[in-house]
Amino acid sequence: MTWFVNYRLDNSVSVADRGLAYGDGVFETIRVFPQCFLQINDHLSRLFRGLSKLAMPFSSDQKSSLYNFLHSDVLPFINEESVVKIIVSRGEGGRGYLAPESCIHSIIIGILPAPDYQIHREKGVSLSVSPVPVSSNRFLSGIKHLNRLENVIAKQYLSSPDFEAIMVNGNRELVECIQSNIFWCKQGQLYTPSLEQSGVQGTYRKAIIENQSNYIVQVGRFLLGDLMAADEVFITNSLMGVVPVISVTGVSFPIGVHTRKLQILMQAKDMHGVH
Incomplete structure (x- = not known):
């Protein structure tokens, strides 16, 4: 398994992350083949819709950065049918349930083996x-x-x-x-x-x-x-x-x-x- 945290190869997140404390975030699991994500636009649309619903929307630049990273940095790791998991949380901050006024998202991307449903x-x-x-x-x-x-x-x-x-x-x-x-x-x-x-x-x-x-x-x-x-x-x-x-x-x-x-x-x- 390969993991990226905030667009860098890493497999750890802060213990203060609101995703861990409150489940304050969203995720997607995407079926992927070498050189191709399946239904990528539908998955990202739901991800962005979820972030907006939770009042932590991505900007246009953030949407482009995620899309470009998936294609330029994640796809080269795919040499067989796999699953790419994207987790986006509100990151750290705030007091208790009260969210910070401006969040710095935690963006976690993992490459996992594909289950066989044939x-x-x-x-x-x-x-x-x-x-x-x-x-x-x-x-x-x-x-x-x-x-x-x-x-x-x-x-x-x-x-x-x-x-x-x-x-x-x-x-x-x-x-x-x-x-x-x-x-x-x-x-x-x-x-x-x-x-x-x-x-x-x-x-x-x-x-x-x-x-x-x-x-x-x-x-x-x-x-x-x-x-x-x-x-x-x-x-x-x-x-x-x-x-x-x-x-x-x-x-x-x-x-x-x-x-x-x-x-x-x-x-x-x-x-x-x-x-």
Whole structure:
């Protein structure tokens, strides 16, 4: 693993960093191949949107510096499929929860081995329903902030053979899975939960909703019963792509034609950038 801290090769940060003390920051994990980041613009847009939501926006110069560093200094380290993780915190300062008037961001970039999800994409996965509810907070919804305790606890409850767990809010409405977004298909129509109050707006979710003219995605408030009535189910994130779901709480689902079609369409879109 290779780490950069504030654009220098380093693997340590200050113990006074607000990211450590309060989770005061955001992060992204980006799939990368030699000479190519996948969905780089969507990832950076979400990163910058999150920083603005937390009232510590990047200036135009800071955005350019990060983008240029990723391409000029990080890409040369990539010689196989990898994951680049970007963490940006508010840095040091302030008193207690009160943030400093002007922050000096801590910018941490890591190069990590890529997980292999090929077998999951081919064979499909099983889901459970997590006992850990998702908090509703429209101020934090959508962004990948550093406070991921709900996901950490939910992961501890996840047990084999389930690959992922569905997380619901206090009203028992579907939100997402622990580390992925969820879709289902009913009579050729795609559905996915609204993330207005909670959850992470995944870059793959965004691409399917906005860029696949083959499908209109119905985004709304749904219960588990809506999902269980589906013809086919799949989950997505930027590292695993589109992964079919073959079982939810022990109820079987087929790997459907629409899931396979989206796998092909999205993979073609990804590989277009690589080649």
